[in-house]
Amino acid sequence: MSTVFLVLLVVFVSLAILLAAGSLAIQGYIYNEPVGDIFWRAPVAAAVITVFLAFWCYLNYRAADPKAQELPYETFFTSAATVDWTEPKSEIWVERSGGRSHYRIYKFEGVPPHWEYRADGKRLAHDQSVVAVVVKEGDPKQPMDVRFAAKHAENKYVEEGGSRYMTVDNFGRIYTPRPGRSRAMLLLNVLHFVVWFLAIWLLLRFQWAHALGLAAAIWLGTTMLIGPLVFAKIKPKTPETVPVVARLRERCTERTQMLAAKHS
Numbered sequence: 416m417s418t419v420f421l422v423l424l425v426v427f428v429s430l431a432i433l434l435a436a437g438s439l440a441i442q443g444y445i446y447n448e449p450v451g452d453i454f455w456r457a458p459v460a461a462a463v464i465t466v467f468l469a470f471w472c473y474l475n476y477r478a479a480d481p482k483a484q485e486l487p488y489e490t491f492f493t494s495a496a497t498v499d500w501t502e503p504k505s506e507i508w509v510e511r512s513g514g515r516s517h518y519r520i521y522k523f524e525g526v527p528p529h530w531e532y533r534a535d536g537k538r539l540a541h542d543q544s545v546v547a548v549v550v551k552e553g554d555p556k557q558p559m560d561v562r563f564a565a566k567h568a569e570n571k572y573v574e575e576g577g578s579r580y581m582t583v584d585n586f587g588r589i590y591t592p593r594p595g596r597s598r599a600m601l602l603l604n605v606l607h608f609v610v611w612f613l614a615i616w617l618l619l620r621f622q623w624a625h626a627l628g629l630a631a632a633i634w635l636g637t638t639m640l641i642g643p644l645v646f647a648k649i650k651p652k653t654p655e656t657v658p659v660v661a662r663l664r665e666r667c668t669e670r671t672q673m674l675a676a677k678h679s
Contacts, residue, residue: 418648419472423465426641430461438619441629450620460614464637467610468645471603476649486649487593488600490642503530503587508549509539510562515549520587530587541567541583548572548581550589607642608634 435457442449450456475486487499509516518532518539532539545565551558563572563581570583579591611634616626 419645422645422648423469426468426645427461427465430464431458434460434619442621445625456618460618463614464610467607472645472649475646486646487596488603489646490638491604492639493643499591499593501589504550507532507587509545510547510549511544512546532587541586543567604638607638
């Protein structure tokens with residue numbers, strides 16, 4: 416979090432300078448004379464904005480799921496507040512009418528990264544024969560089977576008795592809907608605009624119509640540039656840590672499956 420504080424400090428100093436210079440220039444052009452006492456008005460306005468951004472960061476930090484890849488309350492342009500998603504599962508079980516098959520993940524380098532699931536060297540095909548997929552969750556010593564029923568018409572697998580799902584396009588990731596978060600995200604973005612408007616109107620002493628237009632322009636720039644820059648410092652990180660022995664065992668298994676497939 417120390418990096419977040421440093422970024423917020425830079426934001427505060429930058430905003431104080433820009434607001435002071437911008438107010439003097441704009442008000443000197445459209446009004447008879449710029450507002451007085453700009454030496455304290457601009458820093459106070461910058462402090463108000465920075466405190467609001469810090470509060471926003473705090474909410475994200477407290478509500479963030481360490482297993483998720485996105486923060487719950489981001490900006491309009493980067494938010495994934497309506498859904499959380501996990502890293503793809505390392506192994507799954509696929510149910511067909513003839514029984515259950517065990518598949519392991521095989522990752523490939525690239526941008527963006529991609530992966531597929533194989534069993535006995537054969538790639539998983541999402542055809543009509545697939546009834547459901549099963550993943551194991553909970554205590555590693557006594558894992559619980561969680562079943563996702565196939566919805567072929569929707570290209571997804573939906574958790575039985577729950578709201579989570581997997582998609583065919585990003586198969587292996589589990590998505591958790593968070594519809595309530597979208598309302599909180601919307602409220603925070605609107606409050607961000609309101610704070611800008613009040614700071615420009617009441618502190619920098621622009622006429623309300625001019626303050627409204629300036630707030631809209633600055634809010635848009637802040638939302639697109641500063642917000643993502645700050646939030647990037649508190650994004651949850653979930654690097655996949657695989658023990659060396661497990662990694663070697665997985666590679667040996669893959670090589671054995673490929674050789675078996677060639678000879679079969």
